[in-house]
Amino acid sequence: MGFLPSRRNRSRLAPELDDQDLGKLLKSLLANTDLCAAQISGLLGEGRGDWDLRTHRLGVLADHLNETHVPRTWATREPDNADALALYAWARVARARHEGSLANATEVADDCLRAAEIAPEDPTPWVILLKVARLEHWAQPQVFGVWNEVLARDRWNREAYLSMLGYLSPEEGGSRLQILDFVDSLILRMPANVPCAATELTAHVSQYLAILGRGGVEALVARNHWSNVTAKQALDRVAHTWVQPGFLRHARSLADLNTLAYALMAADRRREAAPVFEVLGGVVTQWPWQAGGDPLTEFDQAQRRAAAAP
Template sequence: MLSLFNSKRRKAAVALVKAARARGMTVEEYAKTLSPAELARFVPQDEKPKSELLDVTRWGLPAGKEVSAAPFIADARVAEAVAAYRDGDWQPGATLLAGLGTDWDRRAFAVQQLGDAAADDDAPLKEWLASGSADAAVVNAQGLVALAWQIRTKQTPEHVSQEQWAGFFRVLEDAEAATRAATEAVPEDPTPWCTMLMVARGRQYDNEDFRTVWAELVARDPLHRFAHDQALQYWCAKWFGSHEQMFAFADEAAAKAPKLAGLTVQAAHEAEVKGVEAWKSERTQRALDVVVPWLAGEGRDHPASHRDRAYAAKALVENGRCDEAVEQFKALGTHADALLWAYSASPEREFVKTRYLACHGATRP
């Protein structure tokens, strides 16, 4: 049975029992007749389902207690380089970046992960910079951006203190200078221009100045996945765009290549967060018809696949495509660290709740 210690849970449980009795059914029988969306009405927001009506392990999914929002790096090579850096050794990271060559998406992902590690501890980075490495300059720029966002925190603007804002802008100013130095050190590399997009959003570039940075990026790689992710955030209504600009950007991106179709699904989520219905739109459904096959094929090991699977899983559940959603959750395993889940007060609970609804609506275990 649902736990009754929380008033929201109690009300949800009572409503479910009443609805079942009105139909002459047990709770278990009635629940089996509900669609995922109908069942969600009996699950309080940000609460994971605690009903014993369904065991997700029947679908080959890990138990809810195993789910974690801890950061996860699916690419083993990147994970190993980051682990070595955190142990004080920058050389595996240097070797990795040198070996990636012009695999710009994977290089950007590796730089982001190494930059996050550098934001926590810059001692290894200082040694790396002292070697004269241009790659170290690229990681340094990303690390300063990551540090700035750490200082700002993930809180909404009204909950960020004046001291945090001051530190954020101060470090971003240093990050901007470091990023420009990196663009000069590796003039053909789009990676520091991807970092500059993050600087532009943080330093509140106006639309025209942002487009100037964007032009530099696409001149080097017009299909750069992580740059498109950053630009989508800029064009969101919560930053410096609007729903119309966000969807226009996502539509244009999706038309370029299958690996960019996930932006449309991300945009749907951003719209829903603002109260605009978008999950069940024809635009989102068309995007899913591209994203799901891409994740099963060419995009299976793409560094953006972990994020795209989370958005796809949520959108598939919202559209009643639960068998497909279950497959995405199988690939996600225990990892609830994608940005999508972080919009909730408890990423793990939101992940588990959505996964539960996927299994409930699936036609087969």
């Protein structure tokens, strides 16, 4: 998707990013389940075949509705509707992320498989199943089987690549070496502006945040991460191209630009961060800004420091 026009706006958390149709829907969703289902179905129908947009919209809706009865009621009323099943499955995964465990994981996985059966060309049920696999700590052969199902339908699915980063991380039972191998194999074949273009940079920001999270002396010298060759090269590859008008067009490009702005500030490359903030137009994502406290406060302070860079 295209960027917002470059202008100074008050910073705001906008889960829809620059998807104006999704933003309008989030504001208009009512308690009436039938009306909600019709509105959601209409929006998802508009993006059918645009898997990047569809994944973005389903993910935002799942987060927005995960504590409501809407996904469950819709799926119960329309058990052969792939959209309803996918939204209900993703909403339960979103809720599990906050609660720490996934209730009825087998049922959620079955709903994903049922949605995949109804809409065999759609990668989204497999993307959601990949999230289930992470929560349930599936063995690598199973996880890579699901991963291959996603890639067979959507080669550069952003959500799937980021899920694999999480699964392969030391925090989830993988290792730093596995992350490096995964990212290196991607760089060799990935076009520069596909939806998963931020996979490498996300890996570096995640590693940097993990170092900060350990506290002590390691946290005090965490900035050194951005001086090592691989981290510096990762930033160099994208710092100037991503802000070019029209270069990034995927649905969550503004989320990736938030990651870039954060990384440039962490690396003390404030002058390069200034145009990234300009393109963002005040749209803020929770991650990675929340690592330092309130994301809006952290974003605003970083933006001011970038603007004041000599």
